[in-house]
Amino acid sequence: MFVLVNLKAYPCDPIEVATAAADVSDDSDVRIAVAPQAAQIDAVADTGVETWAQHVSPNEHGSHTGSTLAEAVADAGAVGTLLNHSENRLKLADIDASLDAADRADLETIVCANNPNQIGAAAALGPDAVxxxxxxxxxxxxxxxxxxxxxxxxxxxxxxxxxxxxDVLCGAGISSGEDLVSASDLGATGVLLASGVAKADDPRAALEDLVEPLN
Ligand SMILES: O=C(CO)COP(=O)(O)O
Structure with missing residues (x-):
């Protein structure tokens, strides 16, 4: 199973979460990655944890103020990117162009969607996962x-x-090892989660609980 912890814009300590995620991943058979704010990708990647971007822009280098370039997040240490998260929806053409941008920068991609119909459309764009x-x-x-x-x-x-x-991942409301097992039983190869770790008093304990049934 792949566990991607999306830190969104929560006021957590990204280094604390990243360090815990790297350790828990090393001590288990579970691939765990962390997606921090773009400005924190560098510091998070330095912990050794697999690091993802929360989004990349559809743009190439050029006059695009405020863009988050795929090349820039890759240079900072990200190896993949989420696209079209429910809290950062994109137009179809922009998802397609952001996937091209991610490909240029050799980033792995997960396109998010609300429901099975949208998942079919997202899968047709050729990401690594939805x-x-x-x-x-x-x-x-x-x-x-x-x-x-x-x-x-x-x-x-x-x-x-x-x-x-x-590949198909699922997310929303996932916080325990039992949830991870249920997701796997339903055919998902991974989960996206946020608040269960980013808002936990003890992120390390939350991550340990999450992977416990898989060990
Ligand atoms: O949006 C999510 C992950 O990208 C899910 O958020 P929660 O885990 O807080 O429900």
């Missing part, structure tokens, strides 16, 4: 695998009909 996250469950602590398991199995079906090489 992630289904029902927006109404994000940040609630109620896991998608429990509240709406059909969304996960529907996403797995939709992606495999379009392109069997595209």
């Amino acid at each position: 992630a289904v996250e029902p927006p109404e469950l994000i940040g609630t602590g109620t896991p998608v695998s429990q509240a709406d398991p059909d969304i996960v199995t529907g996403a797995v079906d939709a992606a495999s009909r379009v392109d069997g090489d595209v």
